[in-house]
Amino acid sequence: MHKDPFVINLLLDMYESLLTDKQRTIMQLHYREDLSLAEISEELSISRAGVLDHIQRATKALYEYEDRLHLMKQNEEAKELLRSLRAHVDEEGTAYLNRLEDLLS
Incomplete structure (x- = not known):
């Protein structure tokens, strides 16, 4: 199992509400507040x-x-599509893309 803290934080952004209360608390303390197991x-x-x-x-x-559910994968694909679209839109379109990108972040 891939245990990259960066990936786990992204997964937490997407799915932490699906964890139990205790799991959510422990994951936040460990990955977001950087506490050790002993702490x-x-x-x-x-x-x-x-x-x-x-x-x-x-x-x-x-x-x-x-x-x-593939939420993280879909989010990354949407961001990649936004990057590609930027090359093909005018100033007004860029403003819309900026708003859409803010929603995905």
Whole structure:
């Protein structure tokens, strides 16, 4: 399983609301606040093994959601299409593309 923190953060942006409350909390603490397993363990009063288990299960779930729903892939494809369209639009079209790009970000 790919464990690149950048990719996991993108997956969290797309799917964190589908995780359990505890998984969401632990993933935010670990990937967004950069806390270690020991720090999370202490803060939440659970074992480090428990923290690691939640991270592993949540990571697996995030990748499974992407495999089924493809939201991250579709977002990247839409951004690539926007980049291609920029070469073919006038000033007014560029303004619309900018607005659309803001919605995708």
